[in-house]
Amino acid sequence: MDQVSCLRCMICGKDHDPRKVLYVCPSCGVEGILDVVYDYPLIARRLTKERLSANRDMSIWRYLDLLPVLRQAPRPPLKVGWTPLYKAEKLGQELGCPHLYFKDDGRNPTASFKDRASAVGVAKAMELGHQVITCASTGNAASSLAGISASVGLRSIIFVPHNAPQAKVAQLLTYGAQVFLVQGTYDQAFDLCLEASSQFGWYSRNTAYNPYLSEGKKTAALEICEQLGWRAPDTVFVSVGDGCIIGGLWKGFHDLLQLGFIDKMPRLVGVQAEGCQPIRRAFETGQPVQTVLPRTIADSIAVGHPRDALKALRAVRDSRGFMVAVDDGQILEAMGILARKTGVFGEPAGVTGFAGLLKALSQDRVGVDERVVVVITGSGLKDVQAALKAAAQPTHIEPTMAAVVREIRRAK
Numbered sequence: 001m002d003q004v005s006c007l008r009c010m011i012c013g014k015d016h017d018p019r020k021v022l023y024v025c026p027s028c029g030v031e032g033i034l035d036v037v038y039d040y041p042l043i044a045r046r047l048t049k050e051r052l053s054a055n056r057d058m059s060i061w062r063y064l065d066l067l068p069v070l071r072q073a074p075r076p077p078l079k080v081g082w083t084p085l086y087k088a089e090k091l092g093q094e095l096g097c098p099h100l101y102f103k104d105d106g107r108n109p110t111a112s113f114k115d116r117a118s119a120v121g122v123a124k125a126m127e128l129g130h131q132v133i134t135c136a137s138t139g140n141a142a143s144s145l146a147g148i149s150a151s152v153g154l155r156s157i158i159f160v161p162h163n164a165p166q167a168k169v170a171q172l173l174t175y176g177a178q179v180f181l182v183q184g185t186y187d188q189a190f191d192l193c194l195e196a197s198s199q200f201g202w203y204s205r206n207t208a209y210n211p212y213l214s215e216g217k218k219t220a221a222l223e224i225c226e227q228l229g230w231r232a233p234d235t236v237f238v239s240v241g242d243g244c245i246i247g248g249l250w251k252g253f254h255d256l257l258q259l260g261f262i263d264k265m266p267r268l269v270g271v272q273a274e275g276c277q278p279i280r281r282a283f284e285t286g287q288p289v290q291t292v293l294p295r296t297i298a299d300s301i302a303v304g305h306p307r308d309a310l311k312a313l314r315a316v317r318d319s320r321g322f323m324v325a326v327d328d329g330q331i332l333e334a335m336g337i338l339a340r341k342t343g344v345f346g347e348p349a350g351v352t353g354f355a356g357l358l359k360a361l362s363q364d365r366v367g368v369d370e371r372v373v374v375v376i377t378g379s380g381l382k383d384v385q386a387a388l389k390a391a392a393q394p395t396h397i398e399p400t401m402a403a404v405v406r407e408i409r410r411a412k
Contacts, residue, residue, distance in 0.1 A: 346380050
């Protein structure tokens with residue numbers, strides 16, 4: 001893993017040897033999350049646009065030179081990444097945002113963006129010889145870890161809050177994970193998972209605590225730029241919960257800048273639910289992140305104590321972006337618009353970035369000439385009950401042609 005120079009603490013700035021430090025900064029403790037620092041001159045000699053163009057591995061592993069995984073280490077067989085980037089020409093014209101794209105990460109194996117992080121986490125667990133891997137999650141990271149662990153025969157133990165959507169819990173159980181439904185919040189599940197992983201020696205896939213998860217998530221940024229012909233977008237909208245995804249996107253764009261593959265950092269816009277916006281408030285006020293009690297339909301971003309806030313704030317500030325908060329009604333509206341106008345079906349948290357774009361457009365915060373990418377982070381099938389709230393009601397009829405004709409005429 002000679003492409004990795006060190007692991008750098010986001011608080012004290014101290015560099016650590018990845019062969020000696022597994023998770024967080026020994027000096028700063030759990031809050032001392034680490035950033036993976038790369039040897040870009042070395043990577044530049046190995047990774048070129050031409051080599052990527054000739055690479056037929058259409059998954060996150062095409063970027064192996066930019067990932068903290070041993071080249072010879074085993075990797076999960078499920079195809080993660082290289083999800084479609086759709087240009088929404090008609091919808092973009094209607095919205096006054098003609099250069100609009102949607103990155104549909106609901107097309108990953110377990111139907112969420114979190115597969116990118118889990119693939120790297122599982123690869124690291126196998127590389128280090130672990131037999132058990134664990135995480136706490138609001139749902140998607142858990143189902144992602146369970147599915148990818150199942151693909152390699154790794155035992156997964158999952159901690160989720162008791163109110164996680166049934167569809168996500170069903171995924172976990174079907175994949176064979178041992179599931180603990182915690183009678184508390186995601187943050188309580190997170191702390192319990194850390195304690196258990198420490199006591200039993202399980203490999204932890206927990207967000208922020210494990211520095212390698214952001215590296216999996218950054219592959220979406222690498223794909224976006226490659227799919228756009230190595231032209232970086234002007235602005236990227238994405239939902240924010242614990243902060244890991246937007247932090248990972250920044251890292252991917254940063255990597256490409258260092259390698260000279262793109263010529264600018266896109267403006268990153270983080271979107272949170274109004275009922276759970278601790279990172280947005282910290283960004284707006286300049287104050288430390290304050291823990292809140294989540295109240296939102298978007299369960300995947302209902303994180304009251306975001307563990308990756310430092311990387312999220314760096315992403316928005318360094319890119320000269322901004323943050324937006326949207327209410328649950330706006331999120332449900334965005335679900336319906338996205339599905340009806342593009343055919344992309346996203347869960348509430350998955351479309352929160354789009355809801356943020358709609359709000360930003362209403363406030364004239366996005367220029368008509370901007371190339372805008374919205375990341376859809378999870379499939380609508382993850383939360384069918386929420387989808388039903390965003391959809392029109394079916395029409396009940398008698399089994400006769402007369403009933404069909406009557407309702408068709410009524411609908412005109």
